[in-house]
Each structure stands twice: as structure tokens, then as C-alpha cells.
Amino acid sequence: MVTQSILLITGTSSGIGLASAVAAARAGFTVVATMRDLNRADALRDAADTAGVSLDLQPLDVTDPASVAACLSYVKATYGRLDALLNNAGAGHLGTIELESVDDVRAVMEVNFFGVVAMTKAALPLLRASGGRVVSVSSVGGVVGQPFNEAYCAAKFAVEGFMESLTPVAATVGVRVTVIEPGAVTTEFVANVGGRRSVEGTPYDGALRAYLERTAAAFDPAAAQTPEGVADVIVEVLTSENPPARVQTSEAAQRFAGVKLADLDGAHVQAVTRHWVTGA
Structure with a gap:
């Protein structure tokens, strides 16, 4: 039952992350909500x-093994479980x-990719024991490469x-794996982007x-998805008996990811993103 389930975020x-912690707790999960600096926990x-x-x-x-x-x-x-x-x-x-x-790129990979690898590796023994699941927030930027997001998209x-490679292997030991692909979301994420x-x-x-x-324009509140909307999708995945391997969190994200998944030679992706940097 969900009320007995331990979730680490x-x-x-x-x-x-904030919205998902609250939504999952409302759904009955016992939520271990983590962050690098607990002095930033007031909003949560x-x-x-x-x-x-x-x-x-x-x-x-x-990014810290210890x-x-x-x-x-x-x-x-x-x-006693996860x-x-x-x-x-x-x-x-x-x-x-x-x-x-190159060190700048390594730093981006460290938090966005190797952090995911480290957490997944550390959690798998407990998840095997519980028949649990790994859910990872990626991005449509993990499907379609985007201008000036070279390092970030590479990490995603x-x-x-x-995760796609791990999914069938983890399934053999009873662990389900799902990747979450949001599009534009109205969070502080964009405001905090470095490197500009x-x-x-x-x-x-x-x-x-x-x-x-x-x-x-894409991240304008009138156009972008809310964090709570993404969190609702995540909770649905966490509580589904047979969660999919990949989930886009909005119709806009589905359309955007579909550009790549139906684009065998890459021409369509380039046609879509080229005008982002030319303004034409």
C-alpha cells in the first residue's frame, strides 16, 4: 500500500522536487525529501x-559519495526499506x-548525470528487496538537443x-524504471541557469x-506547465501498477519529443531548432 511506501526524492x-514531495506525501507516501543545503528548506x-x-x-x-x-x-x-x-x-x-x-562541461555532467548514476546504484539493493522503482526526471532536452544547451542536453x-538500458535489466530483479520528460515548466530552474x-x-x-x-516565450506562465502539474504525473507513475518506461508530462512535451522520435536522419530536429538562433 502507498501508505507504507518509503520514497526518497x-x-x-x-x-x-518541492511539488513532488508535497504531492507524494498527500498521496500517502512517507517522503524523505533531500536537498544539498537544508538552509534552503523554508519553501518546502x-x-x-x-x-x-x-x-x-x-x-x-x-555529487558527494559520502x-x-x-x-x-x-x-x-x-x-528498514526503500x-x-x-x-x-x-x-x-x-x-x-x-x-x-571541458571542466565546465564535466561539472554539468556531474550533477545531472553522475548524480543520478550514484543515487541509482546506492538505492538498488533496497529497491530489489522491496520490488520498488526508480523514477528519474529527465527533460525533452534529453530527447531533442537544443542550442546553447550542449552540456545540459548531453547530460540528459x-x-x-x-535508464533505457537499465530498464530491462532492473526488471529481471523486480525493479521498475521510468524516465519523466517535462517540457517548459514555470520554476526557478531557468532563472538559476549558469554559463550565460x-x-x-x-x-x-x-x-x-x-x-x-x-x-x-516558451517559459511564460501562460504557456509553460506548472511544477504541480509535473508532480501529478510523477505521483501517477509512482502509484501505477505497470508504469511506462518513458512519460512526457504534457501535450506540448509529447509533441516536442515526437519531433525526434519520428526523425530518423535528424533533418526535422535541425529544421525546428535552427530558427531558434537565427530569429527567422
Whole structure:
């Protein structure tokens, strides 16, 4: 039963992670809500209080092996089980490779990809024991490469490939795996994206401005999905008897992902994204 299920969520200080922690607790899960800095937990506490639910807030840095190990040890010692892992922690990044260091790209991969790998590896023994599931928040950017998102999309493509490959293997030991693909969501994620200044004043500046103009419209609250809307989809996946391997969280995300899935030679994707940087 859901009321006996233990759910660990990464990256719950804001956005999709915050909304998912509250929605899952309302659905009956015991939620271990984690974030790198518990000093940023006020928004989550307020949301939980408003919803009338309780959460177990714990520190976790998915890029720190000791922190990952300590968090899973805490879950095992406190609850004796883990029924689901929601890999949500991540960070956006804008830039282009001529203007960045390889270390910049590695840093993006570390949090968005290797953090997912580390958490999944650490959680699998408990999930095998419970017949649980791994749910990972990717992005339509894990399906369609997008201008100035080279490192971020590379990390999300890696998540998609990792999870798609893991899915049939995990199923042999009773663990279900699902990738969640949101499109534009009205969160603080875009506002916190790093790397933008590295492009300003360079030969790529005009293309960046065109991209940012297009993106601002896509993330306008009138057009974008809410974090709560994404959270509802995630809870549906967490409670489904037979969850799919891949879920887009909105009709817009389905249409966008469909561009790639029906595009064997890549021409359609390039036709769609080319005007994002030319403004034409």
C-alpha cells in the first residue's frame, strides 16, 4: 500500500522536487525529501504545512559519495526499506563549447548525470528487496538537443540512455524504471541557469539573444506547465501498477519529443531548432 511506501526524492528545495514531495506525501507516501543545503528548506516546509503533510527532510549532495552513502544508510536504519527513488536534483547550464572549458562541461555532467548514476546504484539493493522503482526526471532536452544547451542536453541524453538500458535489466530483479520528460515548466530552474555570461559580447551573442527571446516565450506562465502539474504525473507513475518506461508530462512535451522520435536522419530536429538562433 502507498501508505507504507518509503520514497526518497533528491533536489526538493524548489520546483518539481518541492511539488513532488508535497504531492507524494498527500498521496500517502512517507517522503524523505533531500536537498544539498537544508538552509534552503523554508519553501518546502511552508508548502508541506499548507498541504497538511509531514516530510522527513535530510541533507544530500548527489555529487558527494559520502553524502550519498550516508543518506541511504539513514533510510535503511530509519525505515528498514526503500520503495521508490525519484532522481530529481539537477542544474541548468547555458553555453557553447568554444567558449567553455571541458571542466565546465564535466561539472554539468556531474550533477545531472553522475548524480543520478550514484543515487541509482546506492538505492538498488533496497529497491530489489522491496520490488520498488526508480523514477528519474529527465527533460525533452534529453530527447531533442537544443542550442546553447550542449552540456545540459548531453547530460540528459546520458540519463535517457542509462535508464533505457537499465530498464530491462532492473526488471529481471523486480525493479521498475521510468524516465519523466517535462517540457517548459514555470520554476526557478531557468532563472538559476549558469554559463550565460560566457557568451555575451562574443560572435555567438546574436544567436544567444535570439535563443533567449524564444525561450522566454516558451517559459511564460501562460504557456509553460506548472511544477504541480509535473508532480501529478510523477505521483501517477509512482502509484501505477505497470508504469511506462518513458512519460512526457504534457501535450506540448509529447509533441516536442515526437519531433525526434519520428526523425530518423535528424533533418526535422535541425529544421525546428535552427530558427531558434537565427530569429527567422
